[in-house]
Amino acid sequence: MKIRAEGIVAFILLVVFAASLYYSSTWGVASRLMPLIAGVGGTGFTLWVVIAEIIRARSGEKTPEKKEAETEEAKRKAILKAEIKKRKGKATLWGEEMMILWIAGFVLMFIVFGFWIATAAFIPAFLLVFGHEKWKVAAIYTPVALIAIYVAFVMGVKMSLYSGLLNLVRF
């Protein structure tokens, strides 16, 4: 029995909706009205998706998309979509995890060291390690990106950027 991403996402949402219902149960009627509508409806619809996914997985049924592709009308679209997908490449689980870690690392560095230090470290590291770019590319790209952001936001919009919890670089 193989559960697809759709089922997993639906299950997470189901938990979120149910928790929101429970959490809002102590509020007054006026405050609770909208969260109640969202919570009850959301729980119902995500439960629907989860159950449908479980039934599909147990019976080994084809996905609705595959079914649709079998109709004459959608064949041309399906061929085109497959061609586009092939050209764009396929996201791998390893790639997803790595990418999330890179972004999370960048955000963490931003919080601790502030924008300028985090960005000055992240861009060359990403280009060299993830992108396998030449060091010359990283050496040109990094200062150009930092200067562009400085011109656009600090000089243009006149806003200083976050200096981090350590408050090391302030401008």
Place this chain on the structure above:
Amino acid sequence: MLESMWAGIQYLGSVDVWLLMMLAIVVGNVIGAIPGIGGNFGLAVLIPFVFGMEPFLGLAFLLAMHSVVHTGGAIPGILFSVPGTGPTAATIIDGYQMTRQGRGGQAIGAALASSAFGGVLGAAALAVLIPGMRLIAMGLGSGEIFMLIVWGLTFIVVVSRESIPRGFAMVLLGLGLGTIGLDPFTGVGRFTFGQVWLYDGIHIVTIVLGIFAIAEMIDLGARGRGVAIAEVGEVMRFSQLWEGTIETFREWWLMLRTSLIGVFIGIIPGLGGDVASWVCYGHAVQTCKNNQNFGKGDIRGVIAPEGANNAKEGGALLPTVVFGIPGSSGMAIMLGAFLILGITPGPKMITDHLDLVWGMVYVLVIANIIGAAMIYPLGGVMGKLAYLRNSLLIPAVLAVVIVGAFLIRRMWTDVALALLFGLMGYGMKKGDFPRGPLILGFILGPLAEGYLHKALGTMGIAFLTRPVVMVFTALTILSLLYSVWQHYQDKKKARGEVK
């Protein structure tokens, strides 16, 4: 009305407006030409740049960018069979075949002419419909607007033909997220968990940056470093572009029809560009004489979807500015930008800021014409954007996203929230949960709640018996019944019982 039209023109007297519009047109075309990102992403990334801008400057910047995205998006689709934006996928069927026959320049010429015409027609439709809509909008009370929003939210899911339960789940998640913060009517902290920084709720930009920009970057990065996705490049000759343009105007009747269909689809909340382009492609195949060449490199297969793509933006602006109900997810993001700029769309905008609306009409016209004209000399260079490696795109985009998330309220917690929404957005993308309805639910939820409280406060539950409210209630019920019927038909179709 005439004074507003004139005041709208006066906005264009500023050099700053023109400079920003030009920049936005270039950026919009470039974003369109890079496969896999698209208009919503572009809006999400550009919103941080409008902080602190004059309202019209910010509007002109974002609208000009958004209105030309599909113009640039046709180029990689026609040359390399990789659509720059989702809605340009229909253009590929015949456009790419034309490239393989050595007529790529002609196809691009047709796409540009058709896009510009569609965009201008969309703006003209907006201008023509504003006066009538203004009268309707001014006649609506709180109860009517509340029910209109409810109908709009239902309709968005029903007509978008996404999975109905997934679509509704997303709308409701948006509604739920919209309730976070202090309840404006009772002062109760909702889902704030005692955190002071959540008292003001979550900002639309934080969500948009997360679920569109960060999610797309995770997806791009997960595909690897990125390789040249094109096998062959096409050197475009100006003579070919010109031939395509002339041919497009010979097919003016088809261009006019499909652009009008695009406007109509744009007005209907939730249908969006994908539907517009495929419907118009289908319309061309069904109604054109000598249609045996469709799919094999017929120029009419390029003209039809491209005109519709750009025309729908004018249509989608109409409900956004008149009722404050966005016609598409792109317009929902635009609505968020309006709020940042201190403009509240809806009936009040039509009465108090009609000059801004006229200014937007002019921006649409100018951006569509210049956006297409710009590509004539630069099309070959823009085609090469399809070769841009993910590894070069991602770090710059992430840096801008982090700046944008931070600048909203100058709190690092918003950056962390954007990351959280990025993970959510990626999960939604993987699980085929539509992200547009979430944005619409988030924007419209608090509005609906406000109008509901006002309606209940003035008339009590009796507001439901007002004639217009009853009409909208009936439309909501009909929409839901239609969705059930449609779901049943789809199932039958899949089983092969219905042709």
